[in-house]
Amino acid sequence: MINFYFSDEYLNHDTGSHPESIQRIKTVKQLLNNKYNKHHFIEPSKASIELISNVHDKQYIEEILMNIPKSGFYHFDPDTIASSTSLNSYLMAVGGSVDSVIHSINHQSKNPVYFCAHRPPGHHAEKNKAMGFGVFNNVAIAAQFALEQKNYNKILIIDFDVHHGNGTQHIFESNPDIIYASSHQYPFYPGTGNENEIGVGNIFNCPLPSGCDSDLFRELFQKKIIDKINMKFDIIFFSAGFDAHKLDPFGFYQS
Template sequence: DAVFEEQADNAFVAIRPPGHHAEKATAMGFCLVNNIAIAARYAQENHGAERIAIVDWDVHHGNGTQDIFQDDPSVMFASTHQMPLYPGSGYENETGVGNIHNVPLRENDDSSIFRDAFRSRVLPAVENFSPDLILVSAGFDAHYRDPLGGLQLIADDFDWATGKLMEMAAKYCDNRLVSLLEGGYDLKGLSESCAAHVNRLMRG
């Protein structure tokens, strides 16, 4: 509400449990309900958002978010994630109605590979969609310390990716960007990554 009412440009929601694995009719993967899907529908129904971009950089594919929106052209979903890895979805040929953009990464992929993929695949998808609102499934289990993934990202990568999405938000949706916490299971990696993300949001 605060973002649409111009009380804030952006927001970070430190929510538990995470939500991006929860499908239309099924809870799974630590996720009971799909928090970001609820946020998207709330923005559409209460604030008139017509085009919402959801970007998910959790190490695991957001199968639930994809399941909910894959037939809905008003919501775009772009995901970087490790493959193969739970939940086993997120192939590039899973495109919905042209609104799904999956960018699988391999185990041990590092900052440079992630940034290249984000720059060449995710950002153009957001730009082509011209959203009214950007939502971020901000999982930090792609950090190299995390025990549930095998990517080699560092906290600065989340600062960088946040900044790039903020540039998109400034260009297309009056700075409106809201991120929701997803995975992250190493306390040091999680705290460093959250701090990098939130500090970048606060710097504007």
């Protein structure tokens, strides 16, 4: 049984004709309805400013809130777009991620599995900078929250998006209790993710060549991540961007 965090509110985060669009979550919703309707669905709560400020500076959060437009669009960067109805999605993407941690604490004996089908994504969002579709780093806020609970002392974040999660890496690069492991096309946007970026021994980057197929992916992922991390974890987060799939135009897979 998978616990899905999903809300129709995500259909209101209008980004115009940008690829990270309402249509994207409509497709996800259709798939959830058709194939996963026997699973458990939970409405995410809206994260408080207090919770978000465990990772992002308060001044930055205020800037985001102030720049939500009354109409039309506001561009935090060329790819990170807000409309008048975006704020609830921002807060619920964080809220659902943290809710899943709280839910897991209450159901720990069952080894529960959660899937947060939310938008916008957040792994490019830096402590003080909106970037690459996201304003708040959902997984970083949830991992930081988990670390502050007494149940979870060692935390692993695995990021298999085709892009490197610069924001997540930078937020945790000096925190030995949170391990960040990422496979990504390299060199590629956002430019980070070199193997030499190791933080305090808690960062494991697995750069992949453009057009990498499944066999090479498995080989490199085993060598650069699985073989190198010799630790037990209390909770694992997956920063699950699916744009490394060969049918996704964001990566450059050539068959």
